Amino acid sequence: MKALIRAAFLALSTVIAGASAAQHGDHATPDSAHAVVATDAQLDAEDVAEVHATHQEAADGHAKFNPGEMIMGHVGDEHGWHLWGHTTLPLPIIVYNTQRGLSTFSSGRFDHGHKTYGGYMLHEGKLVATTALDGTDAHHASVDEALTKATWDLSITKNVLAMLVSVAIMLIVFLSVAKHYRVHGLGAPKGIARFVEPIILFVRDDVAKANIGPGYARFMPYLLTVFFFILINNLMGLIPIFPFGANVSGSISVTFALAAITFIITLINGNRHYWGHILAMPGVPKPVLLILTPVEILGVFLRPAILMIRLFANITAGHIIVLSFFALIFIFGEINAGLGWGVSIFSLLFTVFMSMMELLVAFIQAFVFTFLSAMYFGSAIEGAHGDHH
């Protein structure tokens, strides 16, 4: 079994190395060719939509497939939710500019990033300010750097919408579970409570009690919330159909916010014993403290930083690997259609294998985040009950 896993990973890394090399290989040509196609099309354009269609086809079609762009587009956030083909669900743009004030409109106004609207446009997926008139071709409008710096993009993006969906799912599940216990008491659970109860008990006994000890109950609401939030978002990220498939837990902003909450709770709950150990560890000579105290203070910030990066990297890496397998089909398909079909069989098998791994990772990462948070809380209130070990 071990040998099998090792072989699989070896094959995997070779494949990824190949994919990235291929991506670097044709990196030089597409950009320049892209520009030529765009300007040519612009010159004799009558219908803007048609230009986009040909433009898009040229970009997606033969010798133009850019795996890096495709993968990063899928793991990143976007204004508007791409459903299939040229169909995109427009999402609200909420933007605040210190000079222009607040403006709200639909992301459909940007026409997939090809047009400007209300003094804004999309540039490489980011919302930027421009002084060009509404409806100008965004590829020719110039970015107003000073105004862009004064712009706060508070839009409901794909990730925000996906997060709201996950919150709705959590509310439905846990309100029904809570109602079940209110009505039926603490007997044998039924329905969805039967599925959720063992997980809640697992978080309580193996995570909270094991790491925090007495006084664990105070942290249970946060630990359970963060566990299920990460778990549900991880699982939602594995389902490629709307309204799932956004890379929420693989977005560094989301993991940053989660780690920041853990960090703040740890600081608030830190007792005299905790701070004493950080600022002046007892039983350590003064000159040694000179080095040790900065290291300990550094550690306080480093721990949530690691928490943030661990979740982000694990989830994003999984998504990139799966997308790389799909990209391989098209990379080989560009060389020869038959080759593409042949590779697709192996790509599919590896994708299934990786999806299994990702299912595992979805649970493990939710658990690891919760477990480490509980450990930090435990260290913050340690010694308060005289159970210093």
Added chain:
Amino acid sequence: MSANTPRRSLLPSGTKDYMRYSGIGLTMAGCVAAFTLLGRWLDGLVRWKVPVFTLVGALVGVAGAILYLFRATRKP
């Protein structure tokens, strides 16, 4: 499962230690990196011929990391 029988943990016995030591390792790495970068930054300010602060920073970082390891793994 009744409330009185202690529930057997689902986790392997070393999970907590594993998490703790991996955290210590990362803190050590961060410690060396942080002191070295601090030294680099100071060297960028003073622009001496020899990057004294980077060298000192790296050494202090390593010393701090080892001290931290001793302190973090000590059982009172």
